Amino acid sequence: MFRMTKQTDYGIVLLTRFASAPMGQVHTARDLSEETLLPLPMVSKILKVLGRYGLLVSHRGVKGGYSLARRPEQITMIDIVGALEGPVAITECSLERPGACTQEPLCPVRTHWQRINQVVRDALAGLTLAEMTQPLPASHGTRVMLETVELSSAAARGNGHGHTPAPSSELAPAALATLPASPSPVALLNGGC
Amino acid sequence: MFRMTKQTDYGIVLLTRFASAPMGQVHTARDLSEETLLPLPMVSKILKVLGRYGLLVSHRGVKGGYSLARRPEQITMIDIVGALEGPVAITECSLERPGACTQEPLCPVRTHWQRINQVVRDALAGLTLAEMTQPLPASHGTRVMLETVELSSAAARGNGHGHTPAPSSELAPAALATLPASPSPVALLNGGC
DNA sequence: TAATATCGTACTGACGCAGTGCTGTATCGC
DNA sequence: GCGATACAGCACTGCGTCAGTACGATATTA
Numbered sequence: 001m002f003r004m005t006k007q008t009d010y011g012i013v014l015l016t017r018f019a020s021a022p023m024g025q026v027h028t029a030r031d032l033s034e035e036t037l038l039p040l041p042m043v044s045k046i047l048k049v050l051g052r053y054g055l056l057v058s059h060r061g062v063k064g065g066y067s068l069a070r071r072p073e074q075i076t077m078i079d080i081v082g083a084l085e086g087p088v089a090i091t092e093c094s095l096e097r098p099g100a101c102t103q104e105p106l107c108p109v110r111t112h113w114q115r116i117n118q119v120v121r122d123a124l125a126g127l128t129l130a131e132m133t134q135p136l137p138a139s140h141g142t143r144v145m146l147e148t149v150e151l152s153s154a155a156a157r158g159n160g161h162g163h164t165p166a167p168s169s170e171l172a173p174a175a176l177a178t179l180p181a182s183p184s185p186v187a188l189l190n191g192g193c
Numbered sequence: 194m195f196r197m198t199k200q201t202d203y204g205i206v207l208l209t210r211f212a213s214a215p216m217g218q219v220h221t222a223r224d225l226s227e228e229t230l231l232p233l234p235m236v237s238k239i240l241k242v243l244g245r246y247g248l249l250v251s252h253r254g255v256k257g258g259y260s261l262a263r264r265p266e267q268i269t270m271i272d273i274v275g276a277l278e279g280p281v282a283i284t285e286c287s288l289e290r291p292g293a294c295t296q297e298p299l300c301p302v303r304t305h306w307q308r309i310n311q312v313v314r315d316a317l318a319g320l321t322l323a324e325m326t327q328p329l330p331a332s333h334g335t336r337v338m339l340e341t342v343e344l345s346s347a348a349a350r351g352n353g354h355g356h357t358p359a360p361s362s363e364l365a366p367a368a369l370a371t372l373p374a375s376p377s378p379v380a381l382l383n384g385g386c
Numbered sequence: 387t388a389a390t391a392t393c394g395t396a397c398t399g400a401c402g403c404a405g406t407g408c409t410g411t412a413t414c415g416c
Numbered sequence: 417g418c419g420a421t422a423c424a425g426c427a428c429t430g431c432g433t434c435a436g437t438a439c440g441a442t443a444t445t446a
Contacts, residue, residue: 001278002195002313005403009284012302028422041406048424061413062421077309085194091202109205111329116270116316120195123312127305136304198434221391234437241393254444255390393442401434411424416417 008084010038011046012132015055015080019072019129026065046084053083072130081124088124090117201277203231204239205325208248208273212265212322219258239277246276265323274317281317283310 014032021027029047033040047066051058055075056066068075081088091113207225214220222240226233240259244251248268249259261268274281284306 001274002197002281002283004195004283007404016302030422039405042404044423045405051423058423059413060411060421060423063414064412064422066423081194088195090195090197108328109209109325112320112325115329116313116320119316120309120313123309127309132302132305135301136308200435223391232436235435237392238436244392251392252444253390253392253442256445257391257443259392388446390445391443393440395439395441397438398436399434400436401432403432404430406427406429408427409425412422414419414421416419 002090004081005085007042007046007049008081010036010042011050011084012077012080014038014043014046015050015068015075015129016133018056018066018068019075019133023071024067026059026063026067028065031065050080050083053079055079055083072133073128075129076125077127077129077132078121078124080129088117088121090120195283197274198278200235200239200242201274203229203235204243204277205270205273207231207236207239208243208261208268208322209326211249211259211261212268212326216264217260219252219256219260221258224258243273243276246272248272248276265326266321268322269318270320270322270325271314271317273322281310281314283313 013036017032017035018025018027029044030040032038032047033043036043047056047058050056051066054069057069058064058066078088091110206229210225210228211218211220222237223233225231225240226236229236240249240251243249244259247262250262251257251259271281
């Protein structure tokens with residue numbers, strides 16, 4: 001578990017489209033919808049949120065659209081996740097709100113959750129949108145350091161999907177035809193695959 | 194976000210009760226319910242799951258109950274989370290199931306999610322039930338290493354709760370009276386505080 | 387045999403997510 | 417100014433999962 005929402009997943013994929021294009025280029029919701037095969041209302045909804053949170057700047061009217069507010073190197077996963085699903089908090093009591101919990105100083109588990117929380121935050125904060133546009137290289141910019149990264153156990157076993165499988169945006173239109181009949185035009189997968 | 198379920202939260206609190214008692218001691222669902230102020234059906238339900246996953250051993254009949262299957266040092270958070278809410282997977286495609294996603298080798302974001310996933314897993318795997326019973330000391334057993342742990346930003350701001358605030362199990366009955374009227378007898382907070 | 391306590395499963399209400407639709411408003415080009 | 421375009425904001429609808437409850441069956445002890 002600890003699943004992120006599809007909205008966030010989609011949002012990241014959409015943002016990688018921006019990051020892959022020349023800086024400052026304007027994309028309309030419609031264009032992005034066609035490129036990624038995501039439903040237009042959903043794309044529109046997500047872009048609005050990202051605009052409201054300052055990750056995108058919107059341009060209204062004819063020839064309008066959205067463009068990145070910052071360079072892809074300056075946008076991290078925690079910015080995106082924070083915009084689309086709120087602050088990262090594994091438990092209620094790792095949130096920032098001053099507590100109604102009167103037992104704070106005595107609760108033994110709370111400090112541990114905050115630590116776990118911080119690990120997740122740091123991992124997300126150490127991954128930029130620019131890095132997200134290309135597969136993981138041997139060296140990367142992540143600030144979180146693991147003793148050994150055992151990607152093998154996770155990577156070798158592949159993945160799976162709860163809903164309509166579909167191609168990554170890079171090769172969406174061509175590959176779609178090879179997939180089983182889709183009950184909906186939804187195109188992207190959780191994880192962006 | 195990335196919130197764990199209340200069931201998991203409760204489960205961890207319940208298990209800390211086991212870990213705080215002498216090894217091998219049998220606890221009934223009823224006793225644990227009274228100690229933690231959690232509703233009995235909920236406690237019972239959670240203990241069943243933990244038993245099914247081999248974290249607890251059950252003893253039926255009169256003088257029955259549950260006891261820890263392993264020493265608290267040998268039970269990690271990932272065992273508990275895995276039992277109560279399935280494998281840790283931020284995105285669908287970081288799951289272990291062989292993929293319906295035909296674009297796996299070409300998807301640029303997938304490897305990054307797997308890395309984040311691994312960070313979370315390692316953080317959870319590095320925290321034992323034994324450690325969970327006492328507040329975070331200066332040094333700990335976590336295998337995940339951060340360059341700097343900035344607990345201050347999270348810890349200094351306290352916490353908050355989405356539902357009925359209640360005391361930690363250690364001082365539950367006495368402190369409960371000082372809290373605002375509760376719409377339900379639910380006692381524990383997300384995060385166990 | 388009765389009491390106790392777990393086991394398994396089914397059920398219900400509430401809530402959040404996924405996705406859609408509509409009205410309003412700003413901008414551009416004619 | 418006017419119409420077309422595209423974003424802004426909001427409300428709404430299924431649907432699935434979570435939180436919590438209930439009950440009959442089974443195993444154990446005295």
